Amino acid sequence: MIMIKETIVIKNENGLHALPASRFVKLADTYSSNVSITKDGIEVNGKSIMGILTLACEKGSKVILKCEGRDEKEAMKALRLILEGQD
Amino acid sequence: MAREKILKGIAVSRGIARGTVFVYETERIEVFQTPIHPVYLDDESARFERALDKTKRELVNIQERINQEIGQDFAQFLDAQILMLDDDAINKEVKKRIIEKKKNAEFVFHQVMNEYAEKLGASKDTYLKERVADIWDVGTRVLRNLLGLTHSSVVDIPEGSIIAAHDISPSEAALINPKTTLGIATEVGGRTSHTAITARALEIPAVLGIAGLMDKIKNGEKVIIDGDRGILVKNPKAGRIHFYENAKKKDQELQKELSPYCEMPSRTRDGRHIDISANIEFFSEYTHAKKYGAEGIGLFRTEFLYLTRRGTPTEEEQYRVYNALAARMKPNPVIIRTYDLGGDKIFSDYHEANPFLGWRAIRVCMDDLDFFKSQLRAILRASVNKNVKIMFPMISTYEEIKRVNLIFGKVKKELHEKNIPFDEDIQFGIMVETPSAAIMSSHLAHQVDFFSIGSNDLTQYTLAVDRGNEKISQLFDHFHPAVLNLIKRVIDSGHESHIWVGLCGELAADPIAIPLLIGLGIDELSMNPSSIPRAKMVLRAITIAQCEGIAETVLGFRTALEVKKYLRRQLSSILPNIDKVIP
Numbered sequence: 001m002i003m004i005k006e007t008i009v010i011k012n013e014n015g016l017h018a019l020p021a022s023r024f025v026k027l028a029d030t031y032s033s034n035v036s037i038t039k040d041g042i043e044v045n046g047k048s049i050m051g052i053l054t055l056a057c058e059k060g061s062k063v064i065l066k067c068e069g070r071d072e073k074e075a076m077k078a079l080r081l082i083l084e085g086q087d
Numbered sequence: 088m089a090r091e092k093i094l095k096g097i098a099v100s101r102g103i104a105r106g107t108v109f110v111y112e113t114e115r116i117e118v119f120q121t122p123i124h125p126v127y128l129d130d131e132s133a134r135f136e137r138a139l140d141k142t143k144r145e146l147v148n149i150q151e152r153i154n155q156e157i158g159q160d161f162a163q164f165l166d167a168q169i170l171m172l173d174d175d176a177i178n179k180e181v182k183k184r185i186i187e188k189k190k191n192a193e194f195v196f197h198q199v200m201n202e203y204a205e206k207l208g209a210s211k212d213t214y215l216k217e218r219v220a221d222i223w224d225v226g227t228r229v230l231r232n233l234l235g236l237t238h239s240s241v242v243d244i245p246e247g248s249i250i251a252a253h254d255i256s257p258s259e260a261a262l263i264n265p266k267t268t269l270g271i272a273t274e275v276g277g278r279t280s281h282t283a284i285t286a287r288a289l290e291i292p293a294v295l296g297i298a299g300l301m302d303k304i305k306n307g308e309k310v311i312i313d314g315d316r317g318i319l320v321k322n323p324k325a326g327r328i329h330f331y332e333n334a335k336k337k338d339q340e341l342q343k344e345l346s347p348y349c350e351m352p353s354r355t356r357d358g359r360h361i362d363i364s365a366n367i368e369f370f371s372e373y374t375h376a377k378k379y380g381a382e383g384i385g386l387f388r389t390e391f392l393y394l395t396r397r398g399t400p401t402e403e404e405q406y407r408v409y410n411a412l413a414a415r416m417k418p419n420p421v422i423i424r425t426y427d428l429g430g431d432k433i434f435s436d437y438h439e440a441n442p443f444l445g446w447r448a449i450r451v452c453m454d455d456l457d458f459f460k461s462q463l464r465a466i467l468r469a470s471v472n473k474n475v476k477i478m479f480p481m482i483s484t485y486e487e488i489k490r491v492n493l494i495f496g497k498v499k500k501e502l503h504e505k506n507i508p509f510d511e512d513i514q515f516g517i518m519v520e521t522p523s524a525a526i527m528s529s530h531l532a533h534q535v536d537f538f539s540i541g542s543n544d545l546t547q548y549t550l551a552v553d554r555g556n557e558k559i560s561q562l563f564d565h566f567h568p569a570v571l572n573l574i575k576r577v578i579d580s581g582h583e584s585h586i587w588v589g590l591c592g593e594l595a596a597d598p599i600a601i602p603l604l605i606g607l608g609i610d611e612l613s614m615n616p617s618s619i620p621r622a623k624m625v626l627r628a629i630t631i632a633q634c635e636g637i638a639e640t641v642l643g644f645r646t647a648l649e650v651k652k653y654l655r656r657q658l659s660s661i662l663p664n665i666d667k668v669i670p
Contacts, residue, residue, distance in 0.1 A: 013401050013461065018167040018218055020401075025170050048176035049167060050203050053218055056210035085401070 003068035004076055009060060012085040016057035024082045025049045033069025035079065046079070089308075089322040096297035098317030099278050100286035101617075103335045104270030105328065108308045109248035110301075111241055111255065116230050120194040128189065132182045135192040138232040143172045145228065146258065153261045164257060167218070168225040177203075193233045200226040224256050244268065249312055251304050257281040265289040270312035272319050274300040288371045294319050341668060345620035349380035353623050355605065357630040362611035363622055364420070366591055370408050373415055375616035380623065383419035385539065385613020386478075386591040387412060389462070390428055399458060405465035413472035420474050422539070422613075423466050424518065425459070426452055427480040443544075443553065448481035453490065463498045470510035477513060478539055483521040488534045518591075520544035525573040532584035539613070540577055542592025546570050564647040565594045571603070571641065571650065578608045589613055598669055599654040601625045602661075606638025621668050628662045 012020050028035045028046045035046030039061060044051030046065070057063060065083065067075040123131050150165045171177070177199060184195045204222045241250055242262045249270040250263070260282045263271070271293040276282050286293035292314030304310070304321060311320040311331050320327055353363040364385030365376035376384060392400045392408060413421050429447040439445040452459035466477050479491055495515065502509055519525050520541030528538065546565040547554060554563035564570075574590070581588035589611030594600045596618035602625070604612065614622060637657050644650050658665050 013399050013457075018164070018221065019404065022166040022170050025174075026166075045176050048174045049170040050174050050222075051176050053167075054203055054206040056207070058211075 003066060004072050005064055005066040006076065006080060007062060007064050008080055008083045009062055010057045010083055011059065013059055015059050015061070016052060016055070016083065018053070020082055020085070021049055021052045024052065024079060027078060027082065028075070031067070031069065031071045031075040033067045033072045033075045035075060036066045038064040038066070091324045091327065092303070092321040094297050094300065094303060094319045094321065096272065096294040096317050096319065097277055098314055099283035099295050100271075100291060100293035101314045102290065102292035103314065103331050103338070104249060104292040104312045105331060106247045106249040106269040106310065107245075108251050108304055108306055108310055109244045110304070110306045111250050111252040113227075113256070116227060116234065116236070118193050118197045118230065119191070121191045123185070123189050123191055125189060128186050131185050131192050135181060135185070135196065135233065138192070138229050139172050139178070141232045142225070142228045143169060146172070146225070149258050149261050164221070168221055168258070171222070171225050172229070193230060196229060196233065197226070224258055241268070249310050251300060253301050255282045260285045263289065263291070265291055270314070272297055272300060272312060274298065284369055284371060287369070288374070345624060345668065348620040348623040348627070349378065351380070351623055351627065353382065353626055355626055355629055355631055355634075357632070359631050361605060361609070361626060362589070363619055363626070364611060364613040365616045365619065366613050367616070370412055372616065373412055379616040379619040381616060381619055384412070384416055384421040385589060385611060387421060387423045389424060389426055393426060393428060402461040402465050405462055406468050409466055409469035409475070410472070413469050413475050417472055417474050420476055422476045422478050422516070424478045424480055425449070425462055443547070449479050449487060449491065450481065456494065460494065460498050463495060464502065467498065467502055467509040467513065468507060470513045471508050473510055475510065475513060476516060476537070478516045478518060480518045480541070481520065482517040482531070483523045485527060485530055485534070488517060488531060492534065519577050520548070522549050522573060525577050528577045528580035529583065532580045532586055535586065537586050538577055538581045538588045540574055540588065540590040540592065542570070542574070542590055542594040545573060545592070549573060565592065566600070566647040566650040566654075568642075568644055568646070568650065574604075575607050575642065582608060587611065596622060598622070598625045598665060599651065599658050602629050602634045602637050602658060603641055603654060605629070605631070606634035606636070624668065625658070625662065633661065
């Protein structure tokens with residue numbers, strides 16, 4: 001299995017705050033792939049709301065989204081939309 | 088006999104309540120550190136799991152309650168809390184440390200939550216910083232369940248209680264039971280707090296922001312909450328009780344007398360239909376609008392979206408609220424007013440000498456186009472319901488409308504390009520609340536689909552009176568002939584251009600003003616939901632010919648006093664029992 005990763009700029013007006021973070025986690029949970037977000041060298045589990053919130057992703061910050069598993073492509077496609085505020 | 092004492096606060100939910108104080112305290116939880124024998128480590132993990140499950144069930148119940156009673160959009164803040172309980176990272180970390188450190192679950196869980204709270208609290212982003220409160224709201228719930236503490240909850244308080252608290256957390260406010268809770272008083276919080284929203288939704292009288300409340304009040308004391316004047320009376324004297332009992336009785340009789348009017352059509356005696364709609368501030372108030380017989384929402388103030396969350400709402404959050412309101416009011420119209428925010432509300436370090444003459448409402452929005460456009464997009468997307476109209480506050484010049492219209496057109500074009508549907512025929516209106524807009528209304532009318540006269544600000548600007556200033560507040564009078572002449576001018580200008588004209592200030596709800604406004608030709612009156620039955624009662628008693636005669640006479644008067652005396656006399660002769668329904 002290969003892992004895919006993409007660099008994404010957070011476009012949500014308030015950064016990745018509680019509501020988009022909740023949506024992200026709920027959606028991430030529907031995929032069997034492992035999902036992680038990395039910001040400033042700190043990597044957290046993409047299925048952990050506390051992890052994501054503690055990254056404090058403000059609008060404009062750069063993060064790396066990694067998906068690894070059978071459905072990694074679908075996961076990447078859907079999850080990046082939330083980070084970009086387009087869901 | 089204990090001395091009577093009056094405590095002042097902020098009136099957030101109207102009505103009078105007399106009852107017994109129930110002090111609601113969130114006592115501090117002491118977390119002890121105990122070693123666990125290796126044999127029992129699995130049991131300790133299992134105990135932690137059970138506490139999480141129990142907490143989750145509690146939160147899901149609360150969420151369902153909010154969904155039913157206030158509306159889905161207000162239950163969303165619990166999503167994040169429920170996800171925190173499901174969070175595998177926390178779950179695993181706690182279990183790992185229980186085994187490694189051989190310590191009790193309370194201690195370990197508290198430690199883990201503390202670490203997360205610290206990380207979040209260190210964020211530069213104020214919005215994320217405030218999520219620390221969510222962590223502790225849910226964390227405390229888990230700790231209580233671990234410790235087997237019974238919740239000091241607002242759910243099971245004795246009947247006839249007045250809740251007194253320092254503050255009530257959002258998840259707890261949602262549990263307030265209107266059967267047992269007669270009134271609410273807190274030390275902190277204002278009109279936009281969750282407690283205030285809940286109190287209004289349940290129609291429980293509430294006074295918040297009472298300084299030093301918890302030091303001044305004890306369990307079991309007798310108090311009166313006056314949600315109209317924003318006061319709490321402790322140990323009320325017999326005379327005071329009598330006064331309030333009387334007021335309450337009168338209010339109940341009045342409601343009984345007026346309630347049949349909720350369902351009646353809003354027509355004059357000779358059959359002219361006048362739209363009577365509701366001014367609302369919060370989504371949840373649409374239920375009141377319907378209950379009191381509003382034919383639509385004449386003014387949906389959107390500021391709460393900004394103020395309750397202390398920050399810019401996303402387009403999605405705005406859209407969800409507008410769409411939910413439009414869908415629930417269908418096919419009746421919903422007029423959404425864009426943000427009427429002062430610069431000081433948005434930027435905490437921004438102050439100006441004359442905020443009412445300063446950088447506010449449309450002026451702020453035009454300087455922050457990203458922010459403004461996200462609201463326009465959200466409103467346009469909600470307009471697929473076909474009953475949404477958009478309205479802009481504080482317009483004072485012709486160029487302003489042209490510029491707003493240009494931006495509105497651009498946003499529509501962008502939506503077109505993205506194939507996002509909206510109502511192509513959405514009505515575009517302005518509030519007429521500055522004298523300059525009223526004077527130039529014949530020109531402005533060519534640019535818009537409707538006018539809504541904001542009589543409160545129009546009065547303040549026309550008479551140069553700040554009504555918040557107690558020294559001169561007696562000069563504030565919306566019956567001043569200068570104001571009435573401007574209102575006439577706006578209505579006439581609108582009708583010449585074949586657009587409709589409404590009025591959404593307090594004047595609309597004043598029974599003696601209704602015959603006058605109808606005589607001047609007003610098409611719509613928008614007011615507080617609870618004033619609607621009384622307005623219909625007046626409306627159904629009068630004829631257009633009577634109103635026109637009244638308007639003509641009034642326009643000849645020189646003082647507000649003459650106007651009011653005359654209007655009162657006229658209305659009494661048409662409706663002899665009107666004195667009963669005028670406060």
